[in-house]
Amino acid sequence: KTVYFNGSFMDKEAVSISPDDRGFLFADGLYEVIRSYQGVLFRPKDHIARLSHGARHLKLSRTDFSEFVQIAQVLLEKNGLLSGDATVYFQVTRGEATRSHAFPLNTPEPTVYAFASKFDALNGEKIKAQGINAITVADQRWARCDMKTTALTANVLANQAAVEQNAKEAIFIRDGVLLEGTHSNFMAVMDNVLVTAPLSNYILGGITRKVIVEFCERENIPLEFGPIFEKDVPSVQEMMVVGTTLEITPIVKLNHSPIGDGRPGRITKKLQALLKGEIERCQTN
Ligand code: PLP
Numbered sequence: 001k002t003v004y005f006n007g008s009f010m011d012k013e014a015v016s017i018s019p020d021d022r023g024f025l026f027a028d029g030l031y032e033v034i035r036s037y038q039g040v041l042f043r044p045k046d047h048i049a050r051l052s053h054g055a056r057h058l059k060l061s062r063t064d065f066s067e068f069v070q071i072a073q074v075l076l077e078k079n080g081l082l083s084g085d086a087t088v089y090f091q092v093t094r095g096e097a098t099r100s101h102a103f104p105l106n107t108p109e110p111t112v113y114a115f116a117s118k119f120d121a122l123n124g125e126k127i128k129a130q131g132i133n134a135i136t137v138a139d140q141r142w143a144r145c146d147m148k149t150t151a152l153t154a155n156v157l158a159n160q161a162a163v164e165q166n167a168k169e170a171i172f173i174r175d176g177v178l179l180e181g182t183h184s185n186f187m188a189v190m191d192n193v194l195v196t197a198p199l200s201n202y203i204l205g206g207i208t209r210k211v212i213v214e215f216c217e218r219e220n221i222p223l224e225f226g227p228i229f230e231k232d233v234p235s236v237q238e239m240m241v242v243g244t245t246l247e248i249t250p251i252v253k254l255n256h257s258p259i260g261d262g263r264p265g266r267i268t269k270k271l272q273a274l275l276k277g278e279i280e281r282c283q284t285n
Contacts, residue, residue, distance in 0.1 A: 023091065029149065032048075034090075037283065039077075039238050048066060090112070091118075127246070132253075133173055136172075146205060151244065162182070169246070174202060177229055181241045184246050185204070185206040189268075196224075212271055221267065240249070
């Protein structure tokens with residue numbers, strides 16, 4: 001398997017990361033996951049822009065990652081992933097330095113690691129068609145969820161809680177509001193209006209969410225940025241999680257209770273069709 005590490009493409013086995021790396025010691029770093037369909041990356045520039053946003057706020061010594069688009073393309077090629085679905089993972093940490101909380105005095109080069117993997121599209125299709133079970137959990141994350149940092153302990157624990165309850169995703173609740181999933185944004189249909197949390201420091205600005213917002217504007221689908229309160233869940237018509245890996249996946253049961261009629265809803269299916277069309281359009285451009 002060919003990966004990218006600090007400026008070079010190499011065999012994965014040849015990668016050596018210092019135990020003093022601040023990614024290892026402090027989770028002091030960022031990551032991105034970009035999807036590719038038949039070798040074509042989906043909205044790579046949006047992912048790179050989000051990485052730059054995080055890097056500026058973390059005050060990393062590097063904030064321009066525009067060359068990552070090319071690196072992602074080479075990783076797909078070198079790993080035989082130009083056909084079918086794949087994902088490319090990027091991680092950037094503050095680099096290697098003697099352990100001390102504050103930034104190192106002699107600014108190290110950020111550590112950069114990237115790899116490409118095949119995506120199980122068949123399973124993805126099944127999940128999108130049938131919908132998933134989800135649970136809710138208290139949001140125990142920090143208050144800068146707009147940065148895609150590798151400090152994912154709260155997300156790991158929440159997703160594990162979901163798996164232990166035979167569910168695929170956990171939705172974080174803060175102050176009575178359902179905000180987003182452990183690796184997805186969250187949307188609901190209430191009174192025939194699609195509702196999702198407004199952008200803030202409490203959610204990640206998802207690329208899939210952004211694409212769906214564009215669809216709603218283009219297709220006149222009623223959309224509102226606002227809170228989805230836990231107390232209003234019983235009257236929700238449809239629910240979905242959206243993201244790079246889950247695309248648009250219906251939630252058909254929340255905390256073991258059916259949502260709507262327990263099947264993927266009308267607006268969810270419409271958005272799924274629009275996303276499919278958008279992916280196909282990217283193939284031919
Ligand atoms: N929210 C969180 C916490 C995530 O980890 C992710 C992503 O992967 C998303 C939302 C969805 O973002 P995107 O659509 O860019 O994958």
